[in-house]
Amino acid sequence: MDFLNKKIYFVGGKGGVGKSTTSAALALLLSKQGKDVLLVSTDPAHNTGDLFHIELTGEITSVKKGLDVLEINSGKETSRYINGVKENIKGLVKSTMLDEVHRQIDLAAASPGAEEAALFDRITSLILETVHQYDSIVFDTAPTGHTIRLLTLPELMGVWMDGLLDRRKKINKNYTEWMNDGDPVEDPIYEKLMERKNRFMKVRNYLLNQGQTEFLFVLNAERLPILETTKAINTLHNHGIDIHTLVVNKIIPVEADGQFMENRRINEKIYLDDIHDLFSKKRKLLLPLLDKDISSFEDLEIFTCNLRNSLLEGSQPSISVQ
Numbered sequence: 001m002d003f004l005n006k007k008i009y010f011v012g013g014k015g016g017v018g019k020s021t022t023s024a025a026l027a028l029l030l031s032k033q034g035k036d037v038l039l040v041s042t043d044p045a046h047n048t049g050d051l052f053h054i055e056l057t058g059e060i061t062s063v064k065k066g067l068d069v070l071e072i073n074s075g076k077e078t079s080r081y082i083n084g085v086k087e088n089i090k091g092l093v094k095s096t097m098l099d100e101v102h103r104q105i106d107l108a109a110a111s112p113g114a115e116e117a118a119l120f121d122r123i124t125s126l127i128l129e130t131v132h133q134y135d136s137i138v139f140d141t142a143p144t145g146h147t148i149r150l151l152t153l154p155e156l157m158g159v160w161m162d163g164l165l166d167r168r169k170k171i172n173k174n175y176t177e178w179m180n181d182g183d184p185v186e187d188p189i190y191e192k193l194m195e196r197k198n199r200f201m202k203v204r205n206y207l208l209n210q211g212q213t214e215f216l217f218v219l220n221a222e223r224l225p226i227l228e229t230t231k232a233i234n235t236l237h238n239h240g241i242d243i244h245t246l247v248v249n250k251i252i253p254v255e256a257d258g259q260f261m262e263n264r265r266i267n268e269k270i271y272l273d274d275i276h277d278l279f280s281k282k283r284k285l286l287l288p289l290l291d292k293d294i295s296s297f298e299d300l301e302i303f304t305c306n307l308r309n310s311l312l313e314g315s316q317p318s319i320s321v322q
Helices: 019-032 074-088 095-109 114-130 144-179 188-208 223-238 259-278 297-312
Strands: 008-013 037-041 061-064 067-071 136-140 213-220 245-251 283-288
Touching (some): 008 223, 019 245, 019 297, 037 114, 114 136, 114 188
Parallel strands (some): 008 136, 008 213, 213 245, 245 283
Antiparallel strands (some): 061 067
C-alpha cells in the first residue's frame, strides 16, 4: 500500500478533531508493518505521552518495539535557537557591539514567527539527522494556522536567505574593489548563510517529494473543520504542497440509536456530502466515533485497527453513513 510506504508524514487539522490520536495510530500502524518509526509531537498542547501512558522528557523515548516518540518543547527550542544564533556571531562582530547585538536578538526572539522558526530549525535537524535511522517519521503538528506557517517556512525563509546572500555579495564585492586590490575576501557570515540555505533546500526537497512525504489533514463532519481544512489545502497548494489524504474522524456509527443520535446523523450526512463534493479527488479515510474516550493503549489499538480497515477499503467508510 503506497500510503504506508512514505518516509515522512505530517498530520494537521483543527484543534479537537483527533489529530494527535490519528498521528499516534498512524505511527503504531506503521510499526506493526515492521517499520522503525519516530513519532514527533510539535503541538504545544502535547497529548502523545498521555496516549501511550508514559512521561516524556523532551528526549527520544522508546514506547514499544519499532516505535519511538518525541515531544518538542517550543519554549526550550526557541531558547536553544536564540542561543545558537548568539554563538554563531561570536568573532563576527566587535566585542564592544556584542551586548547590543545580543539585546537585539533577544528582542527578535519575542517577535511573531520566532517560535515557528525555532521549531522548524529543530524539525530540519530531525529530518536531516534521523531520516536514515528510521523507516518513517510522523509529525503531529499544532492546530491548522500554526501548521501552515510551519510548512511554508522553507519557501519563505529561502527567499529571505536569498536576499541576505545578495546583500552580502554586494558588500564583499565593494570591499574587494575598494580595499583588497581585487582579491576575494573570506566572509564567515556568507558561509554560514549558505550553510543554512542548503539545509532549508534539502528539507524543502523532502516536503515537495510526494514519493517520500505524505500530508494528511484530520477533520470532523462539521462546518468549521471543513472551512478550515479547505483554506489550509488552498494555502499549502499555493506554496507547492498538496494534501492528498483526509481523515474524517468521529462519524456516528449506524448502531448508535435514539432520536438525538438520529438528528445528529441527519445533520452529519449534510457535511459528509459537502466533504465528498469539496474534496472529491482526495483520499478520504472515514473513522467511526467510539463509544468511549481513548484512555488506554487498548483503545488506541482499536482506533489503529479502524484506520487500517479504512485504508484497506480505500475512501469507502467502514460504517454506514446513510
